[in-house]
Amino acid sequence: MNAIFSVLFLGSAIVLFFLSPEQFLPTLIDGASKSAALCFALIATYAVWLGLMNVWTDSGVTTGASRLLRPLMRRLFKTDDRQTLDAVCMNTAVNLLGISGAATAYGLTAAKRLENAEHAEYSCAMLFVLNATSIQVLPTSVIGVRTALGSANPADILLPTLLATAFSTLLGLALVRLLIPPCKRQTRQGALPLTLLKTGGTGI
Amino acid sequence: MNAIFALTVPLLFLFSFGFALFRKVKLYDSFTEGMKRAIPLVVSIFPYIASVAMLTKLLEASGLETQITQAITPAFSLFGVPTEIAPLLFIKPLSGGGAISTLTDILQRYGADSYVARCACVAYGSSETIFYIGAVYFAGSKRKKLPLALAISVFSYLASVVLCCVLCRFM
Numbered sequence: 001m002n003a004i005f006s007v008l009f010l011g012s013a014i015v016l017f018f019l020s021p022e023q024f025l026p027t028l029i030d031g032a033s034k035s036a037a038l039c040f041a042l043i044a045t046y047a048v049w050l051g052l053m054n055v056w057t058d059s060g061v062t063t064g065a066s067r068l069l070r071p072l073m074r075r076l077f078k079t080d081d082r083q084t085l086d087a088v089c090m091n092t093a094v095n096l097l098g099i100s101g102a103a104t105a106y107g108l109t110a111a112k113r114l115e116n117a118e119h120a121e122y123s124c125a126m127l128f129v130l131n132a133t134s135i136q137v138l139p140t141s142v143i144g145v146r147t148a149l150g151s152a153n154p155a156d157i158l159l160p161t162l163l164a165t166a167f168s169t170l171l172g173l174a175l176v177r178l179l180i181p182p183c184k185r186q187t188r189q190g191a192l193p194l195t196l197l198k199t200g201g202t203g204i
Numbered sequence: 205m206n207a208i209f210a211l212t213v214p215l216l217f218l219f220s221f222g223f224a225l226f227r228k229v230k231l232y233d234s235f236t237e238g239m240k241r242a243i244p245l246v247v248s249i250f251p252y253i254a255s256v257a258m259l260t261k262l263l264e265a266s267g268l269e270t271q272i273t274q275a276i277t278p279a280f281s282l283f284g285v286p287t288e289i290a291p292l293l294f295i296k297p298l299s300g301g302g303a304i305s306t307l308t309d310i311l312q313r314y315g316a317d318s319y320v321a322r323c324a325c326v327a328y329g330s331s332e333t334i335f336y337i338g339a340v341y342f343a344g345s346k347r348k349k350l351p352l353a354l355a356i357s358v359f360s361y362l363a364s365v366v367l368c369c370v371l372c373r374f375m
Contacts, residue, residue: 054238
């Protein structure tokens, strides 16, 4: 992120310096104020979804939903940590429902927990690619725009969209598996003698 | 179609709250407890959203965005992607708001049911705002393979765009 940011920022700053330097600061402030407005709207969105998410946790919906998805996610993310898997499962479930506000909240929890997981490089990449190429079952905003602009059949893009989004997700998953493979039980093997030593010690 | 989605969220809340009451959850306490996390969460992601937004605005103001779009356009036509949707393909991974306004623009210009417009719609739906997600999810992350993951996402996105333009010819 640092490299991409530096290159793009400096590149456009230099161009702007020669073209219209007086626009530089207003442009930056415009961007910041747009994002401040976005954050304000996000507080409202998150308030609704985080509230509902806590109700889900307290009533056991999270545990139930994650029990369904857990076998798949355990294999996909190579982790056995219960709370991480819960967050990842709910992130996927909510993404499929198309509620991006709640998906981000679960995704952030998952990202923080995966940061120190066993196969962190692999599983963080996996989480990112899953969310970035996320499957959209109902592209509501697109259908909204098409309806507003007088399309004869606004929903006829549903099937191609579903195929394209499923394809991008599967391709992403396969590429992560191929290019960022999880290291094979290195830490486990290292940990094994230690635990043996420990139990041996208490035995004596 | 819109009617179905309009019903999804209310039903989700009705079932969730009904189920919570059935499980004897203190609904008001639980709902408000969850909301408390909203403000710290947004505060923690604000700097990352703001810097991506500033970058997007800078690219736009310096005219670099148009230049890059023009530079990559021939590559798109090589793969059978209509060049009219190139601006959308460039802005979509960077900014959600920018993408929807570009999409509206394309639909208005070429007609909502034209081939170009349908390609644009499918391309819009085939992935998320990749850079924004990267900025928010892995703010301050020490993982070294994330740029590779970013490249994988962008590549999968572009590959699916090529696929969707083929699909739009038949479907």
